[in-house]
Amino acid sequence: MTTVVHLKRDIYDVYIGRGSRWGNPFKVGVHGDAWICSLKFYWWLKGYVVNDEPYSRKEMDGRRAVILRDIGELTGFNLGCCGDWQPGEPLIDCHAPILLLRANPEIGERIGGDGLWKVPPDIEAQIAAQRSEA
Numbered sequence: 244m245t246t247v248v249h250l251k252r253d254i255y256d257v258y259i260g261r262g263s264r265w266g267n268p269f270k271v272g273v274h275g276d277a278w279i280c281s282l283k284f285y286w287w288l289k290g291y292v293v294n295d296e297p298y299s300r301k302e303m304d305g306r307r308a309v310i311l312r313d314i315g316e317l318t319g320f321n322l323g324c325c326g327d328w329q330p331g332e333p334l335i336d337c338h339a340p341i342l343l344l345r346a347n348p349e350i351g352e353r354i355g356g357d358g359l360w361k362v363p364p365d366i367e368a369q370i371a372a373q374r375s376e377a
Contacts, residue, residue, distance in 0.1 A: 255323025277336030
């Protein structure tokens, strides 16, 4: 099964961080905090125009097309990123779960959604509490 592992602690098959074709184009500190950048990545990948897009519309559309075309290549591999999120855990401020769940829709079905599309109520409460503390 595909998992997300921490690239500095674990062995991974595919690097999905910045600089790879899988990297989040929204940069922490430039386009928002880590949570906002992950949300922007999510909505951008769904096809929405996102404020503060770091590249031209043509380039952003091209990047999204490549990710969506090739997302199946991530199925069955350990994805190396800065986080090590696993299905069923609270969401982290990273785009890795978004890629993992797009590449493996059966995981999203088991946990009641695709991680960001349908957040379980207990996790939604945790997220709200974290946001209010920030």
